[in-house]
Amino acid sequence: MSIKYNKLLKLMEEKGVTSYTIKKDNIIGQATFKKIKEGGDIDTRTIDKLCKLLSCQPGDIMEYVEDE
Numbered sequence: 001m002s003i004k005y006n007k008l009l010k011l012m013e014e015k016g017v018t019s020y021t022i023k024k025d026n027i028i029g030q031a032t033f034k035k036i037k038e039g040g041d042i043d044t045r046t047i048d049k050l051c052k053l054l055s056c057q058p059g060d061i062m063e064y065v066e067d068e
Contacts, residue, residue, distance in 0.1 A: 005036045008061035011054055027053055 012018070019033050027049050028036075035042055047058050054061065 002064055002067055003041075003062055004039060004065050005062050007063060008036060008050065008054075011056065011061060015054060017053065022050075022053065 012022075022028055023030055023033065028046050032042055032046055034040075047061070050061055051058060
């Protein structure tokens with residue numbers, strides 16, 4: 001997968017947002033968070049929710065890395 005979410009995980013840590021918090025508050029589900037950690041596909045609604053939660057832009061939480 002060419003989209004990486006390492007920026008998201010780092011930003012969550014910096015802002016004190018845990019995976020438990022986003023699941024408990026119904027921001028995203030457990031399966032979606034697992035996809036993020038494994039570099040899977042997520043939809044734009046999920047990106048929207050995460051950007052609202054973290055007060056950021058999509059480029060702040062993900063990046064394109066060309067497959068080698």
